Amino acid sequence: MKLSRALAALLMATVAFPAVAQEISDGKxxxxxxxxxxxxxxxxxxxxxxxxxxxxxxxxxxxxxxxxxxxxxxxxxxxxxxxxxxxxxxxxxxxxxxxxxxxxxxxxxxxxxxxxxxxxxxxxxxxxxxxxxxxxxxxxxxxxxxDTHALAVGTGGALVQQGGDTWFFLTADYAFGYSLEEQTSKYVISKGGKVLGSVRHPLATTDFSSFLLQAQSSGAKVVGLANAGLDTANAIKQAAEFGIVAGGQRMAALLFTLAEVHGLGLEAAQGLTLTEGFYWDxxxxxxxxxxxxxxxxxxxxxxxxxxxxxxxxxxxxxxxxxxxxxxxxxxxxxxxxxxxxxxxxxxxxxxxxxxxxDMYLMEVKKPSESTQPWDYYKVLATIPGDEAYIKPAEAGCPLVK
Missing domain, CATH: 3.40.50.2300 (Response regulator)
Incomplete structure (x- = not known):
């Protein structure tokens, strides 16, 4: 009797152990x-x-x-x-x-x-x-x-409403850049604007001169930077050297974050309109x-x-x-x-x-408006999530019926 009880207990322990062990794989x-x-x-x-x-x-x-x-x-x-x-x-x-x-x-x-x-x-x-x-x-x-749609709705929509109704794009030559240009173009056109042209540049470009000259000669009111990181920062710096903003065109940093504003500095970044999903302040x-x-x-x-x-x-x-x-x-x-x-x-x-x-439409402050380190943004508007993002049923995902 004792032996059969012991065997039964051992069997139960053997069966139970894998169930517990499988809760978290590999123990971490x-x-x-x-x-x-x-x-x-x-x-x-x-x-x-x-x-x-x-x-x-x-x-x-x-x-x-x-x-x-x-x-x-x-x-x-x-x-x-x-x-x-x-x-x-x-x-x-x-x-x-x-x-x-x-x-x-x-x-x-x-x-x-x-x-x-x-x-x-x-x-x-x-x-x-x-x-x-x-x-x-x-x-x-x-x-x-x-995502690119949220950026297009935020920055693209804001600039068209402010009169920036003709655009030329400087686009990073890979999937992200294409998507950002496409989404922003659709949104600009849907609001009554026009896209006058675009040019693609390799990732990690250091010389934007030929691309910026094309943007300048297009006569577009807005030069849309469908890139990110150092590419965007370098394009903005070189655009200042070419007098693009001084000549009346606006630079739209379609994907620019607090990190890049900090790296560029308020003197160069002031007045930029951008969209982020978070602001520390x-x-x-x-x-x-x-x-x-x-x-x-x-x-x-x-x-x-x-x-x-x-x-x-x-x-x-x-x-x-x-x-x-x-x-x-x-x-x-x-x-x-x-x-x-x-x-x-x-x-x-x-x-x-x-x-x-929700996403947030931002404007980079002037140096005189910043009251403390990292105080870089004025929040112009909150964009509700249901407006910022493509409805799941319209996104083209085959998993969504």
Missing amino acids: VKIGILNDQSGVYADFGGKWSVEAAKMAAEDFGGKVKDMPIEIVSADHQNKADIASNIARQWYDTEQVDAIMELTTSSVALAVQGISQEKKKIDIVTGAATTDLTGKACSPYGFHWAY RDDDSRAWAKKFFDRTGRMPNMIQAGTYSAVLQYLKAIDKAGTDETEAVAKNLHEMPVEDVFARGGKVGPNGRMIH
Whole structure:
């Protein structure tokens, strides 16, 4: 009798153990931050996004379901093949559960495809193309901080309303640039404006002279910079040398963040209109969180870094609610849970993976208007999320019926 009881207890323990062990795979939750840490977008997200991810893990308590949280990172050098190799290695041999940030649209599209193949979650905060939640959407892919449509509605819409009804684009020659030019062009035309032309430049261009001369000779009222990071900063600096703004044309920085304004300086950046999904000086909560970020990095966060914090935090919340890091269960919670944190107020995730939240139309202050370090923006308008983003049913995502 005693032997049979002992065998029964052993059998129950053997059956029960795998169920417990499978709640959190590999005994930890491991998140990879994959982005540009040495190139033109190094300040845009870079190592500062890694710090934001670490802050999220720490603020969550360092553990989820009593299992440790580990943040790893790598530099993809803005090359899709390098990013793909890192993603496969992380998934196949290094037990990474999810990959996030993914600055550069070509990289994000490649890694989202691999993540879908491997049934792993990716949350994009650094890339902009709407294809991520459109024709290239994934049941495990999420797009968090902003996208090209939101930028077009914000900056493009504002300038057309102010009389900037003819445009010429300087466009980065890859998926992000094409998408940003296309979305902004559509919005400008829908508001009664015209696009007079465009020219494409390679990533990490240092000499914009020939491109700027074409923009100048077009006679367009607005020169739309469908690029980002150092490319945008260099174009703005060289445009001043060519007297483009002095000659009456306006420069529209379609993707420009606090990090790039800081790098350029208020003297050169003053008067620029731009759109971001976060501003550190928005309210008491954002100021308190930004101070913590500043204390560890020496800089204030932009929407990419704050968005990465939000994405990591929401992923951990989804695991906690599901009781497991199994992809299907976590993805279901990410789709269903509201997003309420220092980055997003009343955020919601559509069936195509697009996180819908308010965006902010900004104008860069004059040096005389800035009262403290990093006091760079005047908030001109809040753009409700449902206006900023493409409706999921219209995004072209095959997952949305």
